[in-house]
Amino acid sequence: MEAFNLTSSGPPTFILNGIPGLEAAHIWISIPFSTFYVISLLGNFMVLFVVAKEETLHKPMYLLLCMLVLTEIGTSTCIVPKALCVFWFGFKGITMDGCLTQIFFLYVFAITHSAILMTMAFDRYIAICDPLRYATILSNARIAKLGLVGLIRAVLLVLPLPLLLQRLPFCTNRVILHTYCEHIAVVKISCGDTTVNQMYSLVIAFVIIGLDLTLIGLSYGLIIRAVLRISYKKANQKALNTCTAHICVILMSYTPSLFSALTHRFGQGIAAHVHILLANVYVLVPPMLNPIIYGVKTKELCDKVGKYTCRM
Template identity: 80%
Template sequence: MSAFNFTSSGLITLILNGIPGLEAAHIWISIPFSMFYIISLLGNFTVLFVVAKEETLHKPMYLLLCMLALTEIGMCTCVVPKALSIFWLGFKGITVDGCLTQMFFLYLFDAMHSAVLVTMGFDRYVAICNPLRYATILTNARIAKLGLVGLIRAVLLVLPLPLILQRLPFCATHVILHTYCEHMALVKISCGDTRVNRTYGLVIILMTIGLDLTLIGLTYWQIIRAVLRISSKKAHQKALNTCTAHISVMLMSYSPILFSTLTHRFGQGIPAHVHILLANLYLLVPPMLNPIIYGVKTKELRNKVGKYICRM
């Protein structure tokens, strides 16, 4: 079988096929894609603008919201413009360097997003379990340091991914059955030994999703224990209400990526278009809904946003 070397041939063009089996519906699919993307940008940039303008919101919780907004803007921007160019214009080609770059930044923002969710869980833990020490434990400077740690972890974990992909030879076909350069989708079009790639992909999943979900689980276990010690039912409800936004965002963020990861490795019976649609919705729906969830559940942010809307 003929093969092409990924590293030596910079002229190779890969083909992003879009959503296989639904090519005739690409124009219709592009409508919700573009709407979700526009709403995501509006919502997240609104959060960034309002927090930046209002000094009363220069607090750890809102700085974390800004970090979440930045990672979500990055995640969907890595994917949606290219997907829309496929749907609208039929521009399916992407260079090897472009494909690796897209994959690197997508997984970088994804890993940072997960780290921010862990930090937000810790924020809720301190607010409920040590409310009197909240201001001393979680300062703005400490939040910035935690964000930097999350960024460093993401870079160290994701950087080897495109480097080890470069060593793979590709078979005669360069068609990627996806709308973006997903790691496993690239691995599947290789006719070389992909054991290292598959193993390292699993390592990244365990070191991000696996570790972060474990930390969030431990955090909420401590929160539940603290809440159960409170005798007042009203206080119970108030304490848990402070966590509902974070829990909602966490469920929306982790559920689709776990499904996507499992179906790529074990779900051979699931139609390709179902998997790819869900993989795209994972990058579109949470960034669109998360600013709305926090806007509804956080009274202070809601009031500040309302103030700017009334001025328009």
């Protein structure tokens, strides 16, 4: 009960409640949390290691994959260690600065992740629709620049979020009904006018969904049109196989995040613990499964990973 008796004087401190209604099961919930996190770290670092060691993998496609892996490691690391501290040790307190820092890095990684997925769709479009100019259009240096542009875009979009939160007053209730400092969850406990904060978060969502998903859809629309024009069945199948892994990653990345965002804003009838579990699925499951998907669907990477695994 002491969490509700915090006053507005002194440095602001928040309480991360964990998963509302399931506090008694926190220890059990921490088992899949920690397991998924460890598996994702092992898988993602394996991908980084293999691509770095093998010169034959120093290509735009694998450079993009490494960028994607780094954003996934960053996203899950922003959240899981603190969530496990809440589950295991009851360390629920987090300072205002700590909360704003978590929000900033979480959304920077998430938006950069979306930009990289968009660039990967463009990469597959060039590889299938204009293969003779692929090396000219998409060099490693150009991919690195596109990744930097995606990161800068993310920083510029996210920077106002903590600045807008910092101006809000927080009264006696500083309990965040979440496992981490999610932007809307923090906004909801403010006792001030949060209209600007909510509107700006919607602007970010529309920019990402409207721009990134539209360009990804356009790229794959052109890819499908090009593939349908290929009369040779084997070539047709090979072209589609190059996109399978990326399509799986897109579906796994966007589906839970969109569903979580929609239920958080419009699903008032949905239980609170369902909201929180969905939000955590987004940061736990894709980072764990994406290296497996690329390892299985990309033969070249699969062979190299197998070579190093057999040595261990």
